[in-house]
Amino acid sequence: MKLANPELSVWVSMGDGDSMAIGGNHLIHAVRRNQDLNVTIFNNEIYGLTKGQYSPTTKFGQVTKTSPFGTIDYPFNPGELVMGAQGTFFARTLDCVPQLTTECMTHAAQHDGCSVVEVLQNCVIFNDKTHAAITDRAVRDDRTIVLEHGKPMLFGKNKEKGLRFNGRLLEVVTLGQDGITIDDIMVHHEDTEDTGIHMMLAHMGGDLPVALGVIRNVKKVSYTQLYEEQMEEQMQSGKYKCMDDLLNSGDTWEV
Amino acid sequence: MSENQIINKEDLVVRFAGDSGDGMQLSGTLFSDASALTGNDIATFPDYPAEIRAPHNTIAGVSGYQVHVGNHIYSSGDKCDILVAMNPASFKSNLKWAKRGATVIVDIDTFTEEALQKAGYTDDPFTDEFERAYTIIKAPITSFTSRIGDAVGVDKKTAEKSRNMFALGIIFYATHKALDHTFAYLERKFAKKPQVVQLNKAVLTEGYEYADKLEVMHSHIVEVAKADQMAKGRYRNITGNVATAWGLLAASEKSGRRLFLGSYPITPATDIMVELAKHKSLGARVFQAEDEIAGICSAIGASYAGALACTSTSGPGLSLKSEALGLAVMTELPLVVVDVQRGGPSTGLPTKTEQSDLAQALYGRNGEAPLVVVAASSSANCFYWAYEAAKLALEHMTPVILLTDGYLGNGSQLFRIPKMDDMPAISPRLATPGDTEYRPFKRDPETFARQWALPGMEGLRHRVGGLEKAPEGNLSTDPENHALMVRNRQEKVNRVANYIPDQTVTGNPDAELLVVGWGGTAGALTLAVEELNNEGKKVAYTHFNYICPLPKNTGDLLRRYKKIVVCELNSGQFANYLRSQFPECAMTQYNKVMGLPFEVGELKEHFNSLLG
Numbered sequence: 001m002k003l004a005n006p007e008l009s010v011w012v013s014m015g016d017g018d019s020m021a022i023g024g025n026h027l028i029h030a031v032r033r034n035q036d037l038n039v040t041i042f043n044n045e046i047y048g049l050t051k052g053q054y055s056p057t058t059k060f061g062q063v064t065k066t067s068p069f070g071t072i073d074y075p076f077n078p079g080e081l082v083m084g085a086q087g088t089f090f091a092r093t094l095d096c097v098p099q100l101t102t103e104c105m106t107h108a109a110q111h112d113g114c115s116v117v118e119v120l121q122n123c124v125i126f127n128d129k130t131h132a133a134i135t136d137r138a139v140r141d142d143r144t145i146v147l148e149h150g151k152p153m154l155f156g157k158n159k160e161k162g163l164r165f166n167g168r169l170l171e172v173v174t175l176g177q178d179g180i181t182i183d184d185i186m187v188h189h190e191d192t193e194d195t196g197i198h199m200m201l202a203h204m205g206g207d208l209p210v211a212l213g214v215i216r217n218v219k220k221v222s223y224t225q226l227y228e229e230q231m232e233e234q235m236q237s238g239k240y241k242c243m244d245d246l247l248n249s250g251d252t253w254e255v
Numbered sequence: 256m257s258e259n260q261i262i263n264k265e266d267l268v269v270r271f272a273g274d275s276g277d278g279m280q281l282s283g284t285l286f287s288d289a290s291a292l293t294g295n296d297i298a299t300f301p302d303y304p305a306e307i308r309a310p311h312n313t314i315a316g317v318s319g320y321q322v323h324v325g326n327h328i329y330s331s332g333d334k335c336d337i338l339v340a341m342n343p344a345s346f347k348s349n350l351k352w353a354k355r356g357a358t359v360i361v362d363i364d365t366f367t368e369e370a371l372q373k374a375g376y377t378d379d380p381f382t383d384e385f386e387r388a389y390t391i392i393k394a395p396i397t398s399f400t401s402r403i404g405d406a407v408g409v410d411k412k413t414a415e416k417s418r419n420m421f422a423l424g425i426i427f428y429a430t431h432k433a434l435d436h437t438f439a440y441l442e443r444k445f446a447k448k449p450q451v452v453q454l455n456k457a458v459l460t461e462g463y464e465y466a467d468k469l470e471v472m473h474s475h476i477v478e479v480a481k482a483d484q485m486a487k488g489r490y491r492n493i494t495g496n497v498a499t500a501w502g503l504l505a506a507s508e509k510s511g512r513r514l515f516l517g518s519y520p521i522t523p524a525t526d527i528m529v530e531l532a533k534h535k536s537l538g539a540r541v542f543q544a545e546d547e548i549a550g551i552c553s554a555i556g557a558s559y560a561g562a563l564a565c566t567s568t569s570g571p572g573l574s575l576k577s578e579a580l581g582l583a584v585m586t587e588l589p590l591v592v593v594d595v596q597r598g599g600p601s602t603g604l605p606t607k608t609e610q611s612d613l614a615q616a617l618y619g620r621n622g623e624a625p626l627v628v629v630a631a632s633s634s635a636n637c638f639y640w641a642y643e644a645a646k647l648a649l650e651h652m653t654p655v656i657l658l659t660d661g662y663l664g665n666g667s668q669l670f671r672i673p674k675m676d677d678m679p680a681i682s683p684r685l686a687t688p689g690d691t692e693y694r695p696f697k698r699d700p701e702t703f704a705r706q707w708a709l710p711g712m713e714g715l716r717h718r719v720g721g722l723e724k725a726p727e728g729n730l731s732t733d734p735e736n737h738a739l740m741v742r743n744r745q746e747k748v749n750r751v752a753n754y755i756p757d758q759t760v761t762g763n764p765d766a767e768l769l770v771v772g773w774g775g776t777a778g779a780l781t782l783a784v785e786e787l788n789n790e791g792k793k794v795a796y797t798h799f800n801y802i803c804p805l806p807k808n809t810g811d812l813l814r815r816y817k818k819i820v821v822c823e824l825n826s827g828q829f830a831n832y833l834r835s836q837f838p839e840c841a842m843t844q845y846n847k848v849m850g851l852p853f854e855v856g857e858l859k860e861h862f863n864s865l866l867g
Contacts, residue, residue, distance in 0.1 A: 001556035001559060003542055003553070004513060004540065004557035004560035004562035005710070005711070007711065025549075026545065026548075026552075029549070231540070235535070235538075237536075238534075240534065240537055243504055243505050243508045244674065246501065247491075247501065247672045247675075248491075251292060253489070254488075255294075255490055
């Protein structure tokens with residue numbers, strides 16, 4: 001659609017099934033080419049429309065209709081796939097935080113190139129509370145971190161905790177403890193071209209808070225722009241201006 | 256040139272065969288181009304291996320290119336009058352394509368013990384019986400070229416690559432043709448490598464002069480008749496795949512819709528994408544997708560956005576596109592799917608031709624999913640059938656499958672260049688912005704086609720998708736609505752029959768026997784029927800290009816004949832399709848599923864047996 005009419009703002013709405021399984025190939029290639037599409041992945045870690053089978057993002061070991069003894073599939077992390085494909089934009093948000101979701105979508109729309117927004121979504125019927133461990137009001141501040149460009153990576157109810165790179169891994173530290181000051185805390189740069197830190201941030205979970213907000217947003221000429229430039233150049237300089245030119249090109253003769 | 260006796264012939268078949276690196280496709284193309292430029296009608300047929308580089312000197316690595324030149328040429332010919340065999344393997348595998356009495360030219364330097372063994376020979380291949388049956392020219396091509404290579408100052412490998420020019424030189428001598436066209440080609444092609452130009456020109460000339468010195472050649476020079484029945488006009492040589500690409504481009508220009516092609520490389524369809532990728536200046540938007548599914552889905556998206564959207568593929572690729580074809584049927588968007596058929600099933604015979612995707616094209620989708628199917632019947636008319644496929648898609652808001660095949664796609668033919676002004680108008684069914692009466696599935700009372708509203712058109716916001724919808728555009732699981740929509744989608748395709756010409760009969764229309772063909776077999780069938788009628792037999796012939804729907808008079812036409820034989824390169828898919836619609840007509844079949852086109856000889860033999 002975007003190639004046929006570059007004027008359009010094209011949005012692709014996906015779930016964890018079509019983005020990570022049946023359409024996984026298409027997603028990574030759209031990301032790799034940096035096609036100017038806005039992709040939203042509503043990740044509820046389950047196949048809901050088919051009534052509760054495990055998906056490529058279902059937590060390891062989870063019991064579902066098709067994994068009555070627990071899954072033995074290691075799940076995908078959509079953010080890591082995007083980084084792996086050298087994606088230029090990745091943001092993550094929660095279904096229960098509309099303001100953050102709006103911000104992520106707005107940044108995605110403004111980004112030239114392929115932007116992917118993962119929305120951690122609850123499935124009330126088939127996978128209720130799958131994200132509860134991070135989304136419940138009681139724990140949300142401690143289990144998630146909202147990244148902001150140019151600001152230190154702080155989280156917790158009173159922003160008393162932060163992330164530090166210890167030379168090997170990311171770790172959680174508390175301001176004021178063991179001599180930790182704000183200067184020890186990493187500052188988020190969404191525009192770092194190298195995917196290394198962004199990959200680590202997208203990967204977080206477990207002992208580390210789940211990263212939310214715009215994790216990666218780098219400038220790279222989009223497929224759409226490159227395509228239009230080539231079209232424009234050929235339209236100007238191309239040998240054939242109309243079909244009659246082409247039909248009569250090369251070796252022809254009169255009978 | 257010394258005093259020669261020149262034999263005049265109506266037509267001549269030359270087959271170039273060698274190892275896949277021997278440049279046989281190029282020799283064949285240069286010979287056919289030179290012939291076309293000097294007034295012959297032509298048809299060519301490349302027969303090459305699937306392996307890019309099979310082991311040297313093996314049968315698997317043999318590449319062939321057959322050229323048929325003469326006055327009025329329908330096909331690339333059954334068997335050849337002249338065979339060029341550059342090594343023992345090509346000699347062994349291609350001798351069966353030579354007529355008895357044919358002239359066989361070999362590079363005798365390659366007939367070493369080792370190469371003979373690799374080709375599976377245990378004894379001398381030139382038996383007394385062989386020498387009696389054929390005129391054999393044992394040319395020391397390799398030694399000649401390496402001597403010239405030394406003189407020009409190129410390495411051995413480069414010199415060896417020009418061996419094909421030596422063979423071509425002999426052929427030009429044998430067919431009484433000048434070398435200037437090929438000289439000009441070499442100068443163009445290797446403009447930046449003067450040494451290579453010098454080498455190839457010298458080798459070509461040496462081959463020509465070598466032939467002049469051969470006593471046997473002097474009684475074997477053939478002057479092939481020039482085409483005298485060709486309609487006046489400007490001509491060029493064209494392959495079916497290029498003609499298909501150009502037909503789509505022409506339809507785009509005529510309809511004013513941007514051309515979009517979303518495709519994934521697959522033999523033998525790739526050249527359509529390769530050709531269109533060159534023509535951004537004509538507005539062709541080509542997208543090389545990550546797979547067949549992405550190819551067709553990107554095309555459906557482009558169609559939704561208002562482009563003349565196409566995808567090109569071959570058999571197994573069409574299988575992968577099946578589900579998305581259903582989406583195109585359901586969304587009722589214009590879409591052209593080109594299937595350059597090859598031997599199947601599965602990966603099958605990628606470089607060989609067949610007509611075995613017909614059933615898949617007609618029925619290969621889930622649900623009741625009717626669409627339009629048309630088939631090209633010559634390399635040159637791929638242009639017009641691609642154009643017609645696009646016209647039908649745009650005017651009837653339906654996916655259209657265009658069936659060609661490896662034989663048509665890779666083969667080449669003379670093409671009378673049309674003027675764009677003379678091409679029929681194409682009127683896409685675009686909706687009018689702001690039309691308050693617009694409903695996504697409201698139908699034209701005549702064609703049953705819906706209107707094409709594009710995203711961005713004022714006031715025409717709507718959705719399309721795979722789920723069943725009511726005419727107003729909302730999702731609906733209502734049983735009556737589903738039944739209605741199924742009927743309407745079918746009726747829309749049926750009504751295409753109101754916009755296509757009647758089926759015609761050639762040959763002797765009053766005959767008892769009717770030969771029925773479709774698609775890429777027209778050349779051999781036409782010639783077989785023509786020859787039989789010339790021999791005093793009575794045979795009628797009808798050839799189908801509109802497959803679904805069939806022309807409206809098809810039933811009346813078939814019912815006129817007592818004996819019907821449906822000929823096709825599959826096990827009877829078109830015959831069964833006709834039987835399902837006209838059970839009152841008794842039909843016999845003539846089928847060939849060998850990855851090869853029909854031969855005129857086998858067809859005549861079979862028709863003769865039916866005539867009794």
